[in-house]
Amino acid sequence: MYRRIMTLMGCLLTGIMAAGQDYSPMRNTEVKISPWQKRLALIYTPEENVPGKKYPLLICFHGRSIAGKDLSKIFREGVTRQLKEGKKIEAVNKKDGQLYKFIVLAPLAESWSFAPQDVSAMLDDVIKNYPVDTTRMYLTGYSAGGWSVESAKTHERELSNRIAGCVTMSAARIDPPYLKRYKLAAEADIHTWYFAGDKDDYFLNNAKEAIDSIGKYKPRLNKLTVYPGAHCCWHSFYDPRYRENGMNIYEWLLQYQSYNAMKRKK
Numbered sequence: 001m002y003r004r005i006m007t008l009m010g011c012l013l014t015g016i017m018a019a020g021q022d023y024s025p026m027r028n029t030e031v032k033i034s035p036w037q038k039r040l041a042l043i044y045t046p047e048e049n050v051p052g053k054k055y056p057l058l059i060c061f062h063g064r065s066i067a068g069k070d071l072s073k074i075f076r077e078g079v080t081r082q083l084k085e086g087k088k089i090e091a092v093n094k095k096d097g098q099l100y101k102f103i104v105l106a107p108l109a110e111s112w113s114f115a116p117q118d119v120s121a122m123l124d125d126v127i128k129n130y131p132v133d134t135t136r137m138y139l140t141g142y143s144a145g146g147w148s149v150e151s152a153k154t155h156e157r158e159l160s161n162r163i164a165g166c167v168t169m170s171a172a173r174i175d176p177p178y179l180k181r182y183k184l185a186a187e188a189d190i191h192t193w194y195f196a197g198d199k200d201d202y203f204l205n206n207a208k209e210a211i212d213s214i215g216k217y218k219p220r221l222n223k224l225t226v227y228p229g230a231h232c233c234w235h236s237f238y239d240p241r242y243r244e245n246g247m248n249i250y251e252w253l254l255q256y257q258s259y260n261a262m263k264r265k266k
Contacts, residue, residue: 021072025083028071031107032125033118040108042074044083045130046090046101054133056254057126058089059119060106061141061148067109078142080106082238091240091250100254103130113144116155116178123162135257139166140249142234143203146171150210153190154181160188161260165253169195169234170203171210179213186217191256193223193249195237200230223252 021028026042033039046055060080066073075084083089083104090101105126107114114122119139126132141149146168153163154174171194185192194211196204204226211222225244227233240248 023071023075026080026104026106031105031122033114033121035121039110039118039122040069040071042071042080042106042108043126043130044089044102044104046103048101052131054131055103056100056136056138057123057130057132058102058104058138058140058250058253059122059126060104061113061139061145062106062109063141063143063145064112067111067113067144069108069110071108074106074108077234077238078106078145079104079140079238081235082240087240089240089250091248091254093254094247094251095255100136102250103132113141113148114152116148116151116159119148119152119155120159120162134162135259135261136164136254137162137258137261138164138253140168141171142169143231144172145169147174149192150174151178153185153188153192154178155184157184157187160184160190162258163188163190164258164261165256166190166192167195167249167253168192168207168210169237170197170200170231171206172203173206173209179209182210182213183217186214186221188258188260189218189221189256191221191223193225193252195225195227195234197229197231197233198226199228203231 026044029041029043030038031041060078074080092099139149149166149168151174194207196207
């Protein structure tokens with residue numbers, strides 16, 4: 001009983017501390033990962049208020065060093081850092097010429113990064129509370145967060161069918177059973193842009209292994225950028241000004257929709 005009371009007091013104190021922080025342009029929230037569990041998170045929603053409009057969702061998974069209970073750490077790297085530096089997470093879709101503004105969710109794991117079995121419940125919770133275009137739900141992450149992305153898209157068919165595209169940077173190696181499930185990602189037509197450094201064989205090999213694993217079922221779903229460096233430099237690639245073949249990662253993601261989700265909406 002004493003341990004339970006102390007745990008509740010710790011959670012309450014964490015919530016109070018979070019409420020007093022300035023996380024702009026994001027704000028602190030909680031997301032459900034099960035009917036009885038929640039995790040701290042930061043969320044960004046477009047400033048415009050258009051009734052009935054739906055927005056693409058980008059879920060951002062952090063690296064291992066960010067895990068814990070301090071939400072402010074999330075701004076150290078990734079899409080959240082871009083937002084904190086004043087950059088707009090929006091892009092024109094080259095296919096339809098329309099400007100899309102992203103809802104950005106950055107959940108905070110207590111250790112490592114997010115387990116794949118928690119992602120479906122998280123999606124359900126965000127969809128319930130925000131105007132999400134369920135055909136455009138994207139995942140990105142770096143290091144341990146890259147592990148979360150790769151594990152989520154190969155976890156189970158229902159989850160794979162919800163994911164429209166991914167950007168995976170320097171991912172830690174996923175568990176062996178998941179390497180055998182890339183057929184799920186292929187059948188769901190999940191396009192992924194991988195990044196890895198040429199001086200970091202472990203993470204580069206992980207990317208190549210993932211690409212080979214999905215490629216044997218469906219080639220040309222993946223894109224790989226090998227950059228000069230080691231386990232670093234992700235800030236450069238999350239920056240909307242970084243482009244390859246005329247597209248940044250946000251423009252690239254918008255090319256893809258979850259057609260399984262589109263079928264369910266009809």
